[in-house]
Structures are given as C-alpha cells and as structure tokens.
Amino acid sequence: AQSVTQLDSQVPVFEEAPVELRCNYSSSVSVYLFWYVQYPNQGLQLLLKYLSGSTLVKSINGFEAEFNKSQTSFHLRKPSVHISDTAEYFCAVRLTGGGNKLTFGTGTQLKVEL
Amino acid sequence: EAGVAQSPRYKIIEKRQSVAFWCNPISGHATLYWYQQILGQGPKLLIQFQNNGVVDDSQLPKDRFSAERLKGVDSTLKIQPAKLEDSAVYLCASSPAGEVGTGELFFGEGSRLTVL
Numbered sequence: 001a002q003s004v005t006q007l008d009s010q011v012p013v014f015e016e017a018p019v020e021l022r023c024n025y026s027s028s029v030s031v032y033l034f035w036y037v038q039y040p041n042q043g044l045q046l047l048l049k050y051l052s053g054s055t056l057v058k059s060i061n062g063f064e065a066e067f068n069k070s071q072t073s074f075h076l077r078k079p080s081v082h083i084s085d086t087a088e089y090f091c092a093v094r095l096t097g098g099g100n101k102l103t104f105g106t107g108t109q110l111k112v113e114l
Numbered sequence: 115e116a117g118v119a120q121s122p123r124y125k126i127i128e129k130r131q132s133v134a135f136w137c138n139p140i141s142g143h144a145t146l147y148w149y150q151q152i153l154g155q156g157p158k159l160l161i162q163f164q165n166n167g168v169v170d171d172s173q174l175p176k177d178r179f180s181a182e183r184l185k186g187v188d189s190t191l192k193i194q195p196a197k198l199e200d201s202a203v204y205l206c207a208s209s210p211a212g213e214v215g216t217g218e219l220f221f222g223e224g225s226r227l228t229v230l
Contacts (some may be wrong), residue, residue, distance in 0.1 A: 004156070006156075009154075034218075036221075041223070042223060043117070043118070043205070043221035043222050043223045043224060044157070044205070044207075044219075044221040045221070046218045046219075049218070090156055090157070092156075101159055101162065101170055102157075102159070102219060103159075104156030104157045104158070105156050106154065106155055106156045107155075107156055
C-alpha cells in the first residue's frame with residue numbers, strides 16, 4: 001500500500017522569504033503525485049499535480065514541485081511567499097493503476113508572517 | 115459552476131447518539147467520496163461511489179458507519195452510534211467520470227462533528 005510522509009507539521013516563514021514543504025512517499029508501483037491546499041474555513045483545492053512528463057510542475061500562483069523518483073520525494077517550493085499563502089498544504093499520492101483513490105499526508109501548516 | 119455542497123457545517127452530539135451528513139456533488143460528477151479528517155491527520159477515505167455503486171469502502175467502520183447514494187447524485191453518511199473518536203471533519207468530494215488519470219477531486223467545505 002502507498003503512504004505519504006510530511007515531516008513538518010508547521011512551517012513559519014516571513015513574507016517574501018523562500019519556502020520548501022517536504023513530501024516523501026512510499027509505493028511499490030508507480031504513482032501520481034498531488035499537492036492540495038486548504039485555506040482557512042475553505043475546502044481542499046488542487047494546487048498542482050505530477051502525472052507524467054516533465055518532473056517539474058508549476059501552479060499559477062508561483063508554487064512549484066519536482067518529482068524525484070530516486071528519492072521518492074515531491075517537495076513543494078516557492079521562491080517568495082505572500083501573506084495570502086498562509087494555509088495548510090497536503091501532499092497526496094495515487095497509484096497509476098486506476099481507482100482514483102488518493103492517500104494524503106498529515107499536512108503542513110504554512111504560516112507567513114510580516 | 116456550483117461547488118460541492120455539504121450540510122450541516124457543524125454538529126455537536128453526545129456519544130451513542132446518531133448523526134447524518136449530506137453531500138451534493140458538482141453536477142455531472144459520477145464519482146463521490148467521503149473522507150474523514152481527524153485533527154492533526156490527513157484526510158482518510160471512508161467510501162467511494164461510482165454513480166450509485168460502491169467502489170471502495172474498505173476503511174469504513176461498517177458496524178457504525180453507513181453511506182448511500184441512491185440516485186447517483188447526492189449522498190448521505192450516517193454514524194450510529196457515535197463514539198468520541200468519531201470527532202472529525204467529514205469531507206465530501208466529487209470527480210467527473212473518465213477523469214481517472216487527472217486525479218483531481220473537488221472538495222466541499224466539510225462537516226465538523228464533535229462528539230461529547
């Protein structure tokens with residue numbers, strides 16, 4: 001069975017500083033990888049995903065993540081964060097063999113401070 | 115386009131009581147999911163429907179939890195009797211049929227249950 005590890009439960013960072021949220025996965029077969037974001041009092045929203053092709057994927061609001069198969073990682077990065085990026089970020093994995101079942105990590109709370 | 119609707123947003127009950135949550139997915143979405151999110155943990159899939167058939171309910175505690183999607187549209191998740199450890203946010207999500215490869219799920223705002 002697949003699993004996802006997000007080692008950092010909370011990441012405080014100052015505005016305009018860079019940030020990296022770490023995600024590692026475990027699976028015996030190939031996977032698809034996702035980052036979801038949950039803003040306060042809202043539902044989860046897809047931020048970006050890796051299905052195939054280029055290992056570097058980007059979101060429309062400046063986040064990017066790189067799929068590293070050898071290190072089984074899919075870390076999320078942003079070179080300069082904004083106060084509005086404060087949210088909880090969840091990494092998720094799905095087996096490529098179908099079913100559309102997502103397995104989520106425990107989440108990382110990103111708190112951007114002035 | 116309307117999003118996934120869930121109700122109630124908040125519910126407080128005593129242990130051993132029953133509770134029901136309702137979900138209306140995005141129009142046309144064939145697949146519906148119920149996730150349980152306990153504080154400090156990631157969402158855990160309870161049950162997945164494809165139209166009105168169950169695809170995966172392997173992590174649903176069937177002695178107390180039940181779910182149905184009778185007409186392939188909206189769905190109800192019931193807990194009876196509730197235990198203290200059922201305190202969580204219950205998330206409903208939907209996805210279109212045929213979008214298996216994209217993996218994008220559309221989530222509602224969730225129903226927060228507190229069991230006293």
